[in-house]
Amino acid sequence: MWLFTSGGFVSIVASRDCQDDLIVRARVRNHLQALFPQAVITETVDADYRFRTIVNRKVVRKFVTDQVSVIRYGNFKNSISDPRYRSASNRVWGVMHELQGMYSQYDDDNR
Numbered sequence: 162m163w164l165f166t167s168g169g170f171v172s173i174v175a176s177r178d179c180q181d182d183l184i185v186r187a188r189v190r191n192h193l194q195a196l197f198p199q200a201v202i203t204e205t206v207d208a209d210y211r212f213r214t215i216v217n218r219k220v221v222r223k224f225v226t227d228q229v230s231v232i233r234y235g236n237f238k239n240s241i242s243d244p245r246y247r248s249a250s251n252r253v254w255g256v257m258h259e260l261q262g263m264y265s266q267y268d269d270d271n272r
């Protein structure tokens with residue numbers, strides 16, 4: 162799962178070692194620190210996601226629920242204060258907008 166919040170972007174995947182845990186990965190250390198401040202973060206320079214931590218599923222579930230409950234913005238991209246992260250999010254928006262255009266209203270794959 163990719164999760165974009167006003168405070169950062171993380172990728173959340175299953176742990177191979179424990180089904181009760183998830184691996185929360187980030188490309189920017191301070192995104193992971195901001196979203197999971199108690200996390201022990203490991204850094205692997207040559208990994209796809211440079212920063213990661215292991216978090217119990219229940220903790221991640223509560224975090225996601227809490228994120229939904231605090232949404233007050235009408236435009237997500239404008240809620241991002243970090244200009245580099247906002248710029249990257251705008252590019253992601255553009256790529257997904259392009260994908261939308263690849264599906265016509267008559268395309269069966271669009272259902």
